[in-house]
Amino acid sequence: MKTGFVHRLSWAPILAAASLLLAAVGFGLAADGYSHARHPLALLGARGMDAAGLFNVLAWILPGLLLAAQAAALRECLSGRAGFGARIGAWLLLLSALAFAGQGVWPLDPHDLEGPDSRRHALGWMLWWIAHLGAGALLVPTLMRQARWRRAGVGLLLSVLLLLAGVLAARAGLWPALAGRLAIVAWLGGYLACGIPMRRGA
Secondary structure (H helix, E strand, C coil): CCHHHHHHHCCHHHHHHHHHHHHHHHHHHHCCCCCCCCCCHHHHHCCCCCCHHHHHHHHHHHHHHHHHHHHHHHHHHHCCCCCHHHHHHHHHHHHHHHHHHHHHHCCCCCCCCCCHHHHHHHHHHHHHHHHHHHHHHHHHHHHHCCHHHHHHHHHHHHHHHHHHHHHHHHHCCCCHHHHHHHHHHHHHHHHHHHHHHHHHHC
């Protein structure tokens, strides 16, 4: 993969975070009675909400595709320097990003939480965080052994731990809306950490 293309993809986490933040803030302000402290982010893109399709593109699909492209570039950067497990970890980062995008493809149906669309959305959410944990478990040991990638390894480790804390808190009903947002921020941070050495290498 050409170095210039890798360099451009290393900025994907910043673009993804900006798209998600603008969508969350803008659509949250436009939705009557919506509160980021009480309501899940998925509610803004749920069936029946105004401009739900646009929100799902900006908040889920575009960030997910951007980070999937970065993960594919990361695998190429690690090729030849890392073991098989680390390359599988990069594929899991890609899978996590695609699962994140899938939450926008299959939005939540608040009137039928047991229906097929809501189930697909929940599956995307579950696959998103499980794949990220698996990616961290496989990638972090390899990254920590290489001087150029060591800080990325530390960042990815923190990302995994904070995401897990957010997911567990949300599932336990401890400030679920805020915990879910913490998990997303932590997830984005993992890709951001990996992007820094990608830019230096390119």
